[in-house]
Amino acid sequence: MYRFKGFDSAECGDSMSALETLVNAWMEAERPRIRYMCQSMRGEHILLSFVYEDTRELEKRVATQAQTGVTGGLPRIYDEDLIDECPTSPRIPVTPPPMH
Structure with a gap:
């Protein structure tokens, strides 16, 4: 989930x-995974805007996927089925049908 964080130089007495x-x-405290950053002016003040992902949420999601056996967005059972059926799967023709 993306989050937003903004900083206004007015909060710091306009000290860079x-x-x-x-x-x-x-x-340093949040260790955000920054996806977008924008710098703009509001009168005499600098505004910094960040769209980011919370790395703690990402780590939880990865840990949950590892515990449930989800890899690459698919459960392992699908990966094993594909290995068992390929390359002679009856559902996937070896050669494509002719074009008309």
């Missing part, structure tokens, strides 16, 4: 170093 410290502290 204070804004940088605030953003870096958030990044």
